[in-house]
Amino acid sequence: MNRAGDPAAERHEELVAAARAALAQAYAPYSNFRVGAALLFADGALVTGANVENASYGLTLCAETVAVARAMNDGRRGGLLALAVAGESALAAPCGRCRQVLHEFASLGGTDPLVLCAGPTERRDYRLSQLLPEPFGPDTLEA
Numbered sequence: 569m570n571r572a573g574d575p576a577a578e579r580h581e582e583l584v585a586a587a588r589a590a591l592a593q594a595y596a597p598y599s600n601f602r603v604g605a606a607l608l609f610a611d612g613a614l615v616t617g618a619n620v621e622n623a624s625y626g627l628t629l630c631a632e633t634v635a636v637a638r639a640m641n642d643g644r645r646g647g648l649l650a651l652a653v654a655g656e657s658a659l660a661a662p663c664g665r666c667r668q669v670l671h672e673f674a675s676l677g678g679t680d681p682l683v684l685c686a687g688p689t690e691r692r693d694y695r696l697s698q699l700l701p702e703p704f705g706p707d708t709l710e711a
Contacts, residue, residue: 579608579650580650580652580682580684582614583606583608583614583650583651583652583684584606584652584654584684584686584691586604586606586614586616586652587604587605587606587616587631587652587653587654587684587686588604588654588686589604589616590604590605590606590616590617590618590631590635590654591603591604591618591654591656592604592618593616593618594618594619594620594631594656595618595619595620595621596619596621597621598621598623598625599621600657601619601655601656601657601658602618602619602655602656602657603618603619603630603631603653603654603655603656603660604616604617604618604619604631604653604654604656605617605618605630605631605632605634605635605651605652605653605654606635606651606652607635607636607639607648607650607651608648608649608650608651608652609639609644609647609648609649610646610647610648610649610677611647613644615635615638615639615642615644616635616638617631617632617633617634617635617636617637617638618631618634619631619634620634630662630663630665630666631653631660632651632653632662632666632669632670633665633666633669635651636669636670636673639673640673645676645677646676646677646678646679647677647679648670648673648674648677648679648681649679649681649682650681650682650683650684651670651681651682651683651684652683652684652685652686653683653684653685653686654686654687655686655687655688656688657687657688658687658688659685659686659687659690659691659692660685660686660687661683661685661692661699662683662685662699667696667699667700667703668700668703668704670683670696670700671696671700671703671704671705672705672706674696675705675706675707680695680696680697681695681696682694682695682696683695683696683699
């Protein structure tokens with residue numbers, strides 16, 4: 569992806585590093601697939617999260633969801649510019665549920681954040697709208 573014109577471009581490496589650092593907090597005893605996430609806001613703040621697995625697999629929390637919940641708990645309701653998702657052993661990208669959660673969170677500020685998907689040695693960049701075309705959101709319910 570072309571990063572020209574992206575106001576957060578100079579912070580992308582820092583964002584990926586923060587997501588990788590968040591891996592240390594992951595609780596993944598079942599899959600051993602540790603994931604970290606970091607959200608970058610327009611005011612420069614970074615909020616991180618790590619996946620939290622549960623023996624009842626459906627109750628597992630993805631790193632992105634943990635980061636969004638932390639941001640919401642801190643009162644953040646907009647300004648999401650970019651996020652990074654880092655897998656410890658393989659490239660990580662938001663799952664479908666997380667794409668939906670991220671869409672609703674980003675829509676609070678009217679942004680289409682850059683999503684940096686990272687693994688140990690590679691990275692792929694997308695806009696959230698590329699990962700979730702035709703999203704379901706609050707405006708869908710108002711139609």
